[in-house]
Amino acid sequence: MKTIILQTASNYLLPLLLLFSVFILLRGHYLPGGGFVGGLVASIAFVLHAFANGLDKTRTLLRLHPAYFMPAGLAIALLSGLAPMLSALPFMTALWYPTPAPVVGMIGSPLFFDIGVYLVVTGATLTIIFTISETA
Amino acid sequence: MLAAVLSGFVFAFALRFVGRYLRNGNAVWATALPLGLFVYFASLLPQVGRGEAVTEVWEWAPSFGVALAFRADGLALLFALIITGIGTLIYWYTSNYLKDHPSVDRFFAYLSIFMGAMLGMVLSDDLIALFLFWELTSISSFFLIGFKNEEAASRRAALTALTVTGLGGLLLLAAAVLIGQAAGGEYSLQTIREGGLDLTAHPWYGIILFFVFGAAFTKSAQFPFHFWLPGAMKAPSPVSAYLHSATMVKAGVYLLLRLSPLLGGHDYWHIPLTIVGAFTMVYAGVNLLFRTDLKSILAYSTVAALGVLVMLIGVGTAEAMLAALVFVPAHALYKAPLFLITGILDHSAGSRDVTRLAGLRHVMWPVALAGGLAALSNAGFPLSFGFVGKDLIYEATLHSGSWAYWLTGAAVLTGVTLFYGGFIAGVKPFMGVLPESFKAAHLPPGALWIPPLLAAAAGIFFGLFPGLAGHALIAPALEGLMPGANAHLAVWHGFNTVLLLSGITLAAGAALYYFFKPSSGKEAFVERLEGISPKGIAERISKAAMALFGAFTHTLQNGFLRYYILMILSFTIALIGYGLYTGGPVNVDLSRMTELVGYEIALLGIMLISVLFTVFTQSRLAAVAAMGVTGYALCLLFVFYSAPDLAMTQFTIDTLTVILFVLVLYRLPRYLPISSPGSRLRDGAVALAFGGMITALALAVLNEPMTPEVSAFYAENAYTMAKGKNIVNVILVDFRGADTLVEISVLTIAAIGVYSLLKLKPTND
Numbered sequence: 001m002k003t004i005i006l007q008t009a010s011n012y013l014l015p016l017l018l019l020f021s022v023f024i025l026l027r028g029h030y031l032p033g034g035g036f037v038g039g040l041v042a043s044i045a046f047v048l049h050a051f052a053n054g055l056d057k058t059r060t061l062l063r064l065h066p067a068y069f070m071p072a073g074l075a076i077a078l079l080s081g082l083a084p085m086l087s088a089l090p091f092m093t094a095l096w097y098p099t100p101a102p103v104v105g106m107i108g109s110p111l112f113f114d115i116g117v118y119l120v121v122t123g124a125t126l127t128i129i130f131t132i133s134e135t136a
Numbered sequence: 137m138l139a140a141v142l143s144g145f146v147f148a149f150a151l152r153f154v155g156r157y158l159r160n161g162n163a164v165w166a167t168a169l170p171l172g173l174f175v176y177f178a179s180l181l182p183q184v185g186r187g188e189a190v191t192e193v194w195e196w197a198p199s200f201g202v203a204l205a206f207r208a209d210g211l212a213l214l215f216a217l218i219i220t221g222i223g224t225l226i227y228w229y230t231s232n233y234l235k236d237h238p239s240v241d242r243f244f245a246y247l248s249i250f251m252g253a254m255l256g257m258v259l260s261d262d263l264i265a266l267f268l269f270w271e272l273t274s275i276s277s278f279f280l281i282g283f284k285n286e287e288a289a290s291r292r293a294a295l296t297a298l299t300v301t302g303l304g305g306l307l308l309l310a311a312a313v314l315i316g317q318a319a320g321g322e323y324s325l326q327t328i329r330e331g332g333l334d335l336t337a338h339p340w341y342g343i344i345l346f347f348v349f350g351a352a353f354t355k356s357a358q359f360p361f362h363f364w365l366p367g368a369m370k371a372p373s374p375v376s377a378y379l380h381s382a383t384m385v386k387a388g389v390y391l392l393l394r395l396s397p398l399l400g401g402h403d404y405w406h407i408p409l410t411i412v413g414a415f416t417m418v419y420a421g422v423n424l425l426f427r428t429d430l431k432s433i434l435a436y437s438t439v440a441a442l443g444v445l446v447m448l449i450g451v452g453t454a455e456a457m458l459a460a461l462v463f464v465p466a467h468a469l470y471k472a473p474l475f476l477i478t479g480i481l482d483h484s485a486g487s488r489d490v491t492r493l494a495g496l497r498h499v500m501w502p503v504a505l506a507g508g509l510a511a512l513s514n515a516g517f518p519l520s521f522g523f524v525g526k527d528l529i530y531e532a533t534l535h536s537g538s539w540a541y542w543l544t545g546a547a548v549l550t551g552v553t554l555f556y557g558g559f560i561a562g563v564k565p566f567m568g569v570l571p572e573s574f575k576a577a578h579l580p581p582g583a584l585w586i587p588p589l590l591a592a593a594a595g596i597f598f599g600l601f602p603g604l605a606g607h608a609l610i611a612p613a614l615e616g617l618m619p620g621a622n623a624h625l626a627v628w629h630g631f632n633t634v635l636l637l638s639g640i641t642l643a644a645g646a647a648l649y650y651f652f653k654p655s656s657g658k659e660a661f662v663e664r665l666e667g668i669s670p671k672g673i674a675e676r677i678s679k680a681a682m683a684l685f686g687a688f689t690h691t692l693q694n695g696f697l698r699y700y701i702l703m704i705l706s707f708t709i710a711l712i713g714y715g716l717y718t719g720g721p722v723n724v725d726l727s728r729m730t731e732l733v734g735y736e737i738a739l740l741g742i743m744l745i746s747v748l749f750t751v752f753t754q755s756r757l758a759a760v761a762a763m764g765v766t767g768y769a770l771c772l773l774f775v776f777y778s779a780p781d782l783a784m785t786q787f788t789i790d791t792l793t794v795i796l797f798v799l800v801l802y803r804l805p806r807y808l809p810i811s812s813p814g815s816r817l818r819d820g821a822v823a824l825a826f827g828g829m830i831t832a833l834a835l836a837v838l839n840e841p842m843t844p845e846v847s848a849f850y851a852e853n854a855y856t857m858a859k860g861k862n863i864v865n866v867i868l869v870d871f872r873g874a875d876t877l878v879e880i881s882v883l884t885i886a887a888i889g890v891y892s893l894l895k896l897k898p899t900n901d
Contacts, residue, residue: 024784028862028865028869029859029860029861029862029865029866029869030860030861030862031861031862032780032781032784032862032864033781033784033862033865034781034862034864034865034868034869035868035869036785036868037781037784037785037788040785040788040789040792041788043792044788044791044792044795047792047795051795067887067888067891070883070884070887070888071884073880074880074881074884077876077877077880078877081873081874081877091874092870092873092874092877094857094859094870096859106859108859110860110866110869110870110873113869113870113873113876113877114865114868114869116880117868117869117876117880120880120883120884121880121883123884123887124883124884124886124887125792125887127887127888127890127891128796128886128887128890128891129792129795129796129799131890131891131894131895132796132799132800132890132894133799134894135894135895
């Protein structure tokens with residue numbers, strides 16, 4: 001499926017879609033969205049890129065094997081849950097920074113948890129799809 | 137104390153990174169760990185001796201009432217000192233024994249995990265924590281038995297041991313939960329005991345005993361579960377010395393001792409323990425007479441010793457408890473050196489066959505000395521710790537009431553066989569003329585012979601000054617179990633029946649040793665009886681089970697995905713269909729539903745057409761695309777019914793699913809009708825039944841009264857408590873965040889599964 005139009009478009013679409021996925025991730029707390037959907041959108045962005053340019057190009061672009069996103073995401077999610085225990089609160093108590101930050105909005109441990117979900121979903125989806133398309 | 141328990145685990149973890157420094161003979165430094173722990177626990181002796189237990193509580197899962205509660209009382213400290221004391225000798229010995237082994241760091245890691253788990257178990261005051269540490273000892277024992285993992289026999293022995301002790305662990309969990317629930321959700325043993333709860337009057341008493349006995353008998357190798365212990369002798373000798381004679385197998389005995397104040401005092405407790413213990417000791421004692429492998433002899437004599445302990449707990453008088461508490465360290469101090477000596481013989485003479493070993497005192501006299509001292513204590517010669525222990529045992533059996541004659545007779549018989557076993561292992565290899573074949577044997581390095589000599593010498597030392605051990609170690613332990621009991625130990629009790637029995641034991645043992653020679657013929661004789669032994673029966677049961685489950689698996693799990701889906705759907709239809717059927721007719725109240733609107737009809741039409749197309753098309757790609765259409769139509773439905781989050785997720789998932797299918801199908805050969813019309817009909821029927829059932833289920837759910845409290849709770853609290861306005865997301869990342877954490881872990885495992893299934897292929901084909 002090497003078409004010039006798709007190739008050119010995907011080069012522009014990839015950053016846009018990734019930005020969009022982050023947007024979905026961040027707005028999740030107030031409006032429809034969240035880490036799960038965001039992660040899926042991000043993986044679609046990469047899959048689209050891989051379709052247009054070939055898997056190897058996407059791999060070089062990613063540098064890391066997508067499987068590395070999963071432990072990273074799991075670690076972030078787990079740490080965001082463990083963080084409150086430092087101040088003797090139960091596991092996964094939500095901690096919020098009192099004033100909202102520009103663009104991002106409220107910053108707190110659930111946001112980091114959602115980022116963890118985002119990374120795990122992206123990593124798992126890409127690992128599965130890349131592995132299958134390589135070996136199929 | 138937490139640090140003391142965890143140090144073994146931390147050390148094991150650290151070895152993962154620095155383990156290579158332990159090779160090349162540096163492992164002797166690892167001895168610092170058990171030695172330091174030994175000193176620490178010894179420093180607690182004065183306080184515990186005053187009757188004050190050292191306690192430490194760490195919250196763990198307060199909502200379940202589970203805590204990491206440690207409590208070092210007399211009993212715990214007695215065991216902790218045995219574990220760390222013998223542990224020190226074992227570490228030292230192993231540092232040389234496995235000097236050239238490439239995985240010596242792995243060995244020390246398992247050994248340290250075991251030591252930590254064992255310490256945690258004896259120090260735990262919390263029943264659940266006790267269970268966890270108990271399981272950890274089983275698991276570390278599995279790895280240690282199977283340490284020579286290139287040998288099939290080692291692996292099989294490890295698996296047998298794990299199966300038997302793991303079964304016991306499950307029973308212990310059941311017992312722990314029942315005791316905790318009977319005590320009103322209280323899992324701290326000390327609190328339960330202070331609460332004065334009379335468990336013997338509880339309706340669950342019988343079933344609790346069943347579970348406790350099951351756990352203790354499997355772990356402490358009581359008949360008919362004893363067979364894993366002789367099998368476990370496949371482990372390297374230090375493991376046999378440490379786990380399978382001195383410490384781990386005494387875990388069951390420890391459990392019984394620990395629970396005896398709570399559960400004792402009833403015939404249901406005393407009679408089974410006495411019978412099983414007495415039978416085990418005689419059975420194992422007779423069994424050891426027929427063995428020729430040194431480790432096998434020692435294994436059976438360990439089983440016999442464990443039987444003695446269980447019987448003593450069953451007798452349950454203050455005298456019997458005292459005897460048990462003395463016999464535990466006495467046994468550890470003579471059995472561990474005997475096992476270590478076996479390891480030395482194996483190492484330098486290359487044989488454990490007692491019919492061949494002889495005359496080795498000429499080349500390794502310090503080892504012979506250690507063996508002789510250990511054998512003396514084992515036999516119960518006067519002025520040894522074993523003598524003190526044996527006297528107390530006879531005293532306990534003589535005063536055990538109506539069964540006194542039977543039990544005393546059995547104890548004497550066991551004593552005679554133990555004498556024989558000890559002398560065969562500790563004396564016989566060193567006596568007589570050195571055969572030509574062992575001329576090459578030489579004195580091993582000090583790290584090998586000093587530890588057994590130290591332990592054996594300690595066995596004599598405590599025999600000379602029993603008051604020392606009695607005052608510092610035994611008395612606090614006994615006070616905890618039986619407040620007010622007399623724990624005075626003495627060398628000399630005067631001329632009485634006990635002394636007479638002791639004399640008879642020694643004389644009969646000596647005669648047996650002198651006249652009864654082990655031979656391979658005798659061993660072959662008992663091996664013919666294997667078929668009706670518990671081991672043979674257990675093996676046949678496990679073989680039959682394997683065959684049954686093998687057939688079961690080949691039928692249900694035949695490797696065809698379509699068959700799996702068919703099975704899953706059929707079972708679901710059967711189960712839910714049955715539930716729906718028994719739940720009565722499903723009433724559909726059409727008046728409560730909204731009118732169908734034009735766009736809904738249009739969507740349904742699209743879905744129907746795409747489904748039919750999927751089923752009947754001759755092109756795979758078209759089928760996949762049509763399935764995607766169904767999915768997108770469903771997304772639209774979600775949008776109409778104001779579930780945007782669901783719609784977004786479904787939309788992206790559907791996209792990815794189609795892509796995934798296309799990726800795979802792209803490479804498949806041209807479409808071929810591989811299923812017969814008959815099976816297609818069957819699949820269609822199952823699919824229709826499943827869809828129909830789900831429809832009926834959805835309609836039935838509509839009839840259920842809604843419980844708006846849940847949604848109302850989230851709607852009210854999403855913003856105030858979790859500072860979010862999107863309830864769905866707030867539930868995912870905050871209210872039920874732990875669920876999500878588990879779900880993303882599952883997702884990760886699934887991805888790793890796909891990766892490893894497709895990528896990691898055997899390379900040696």
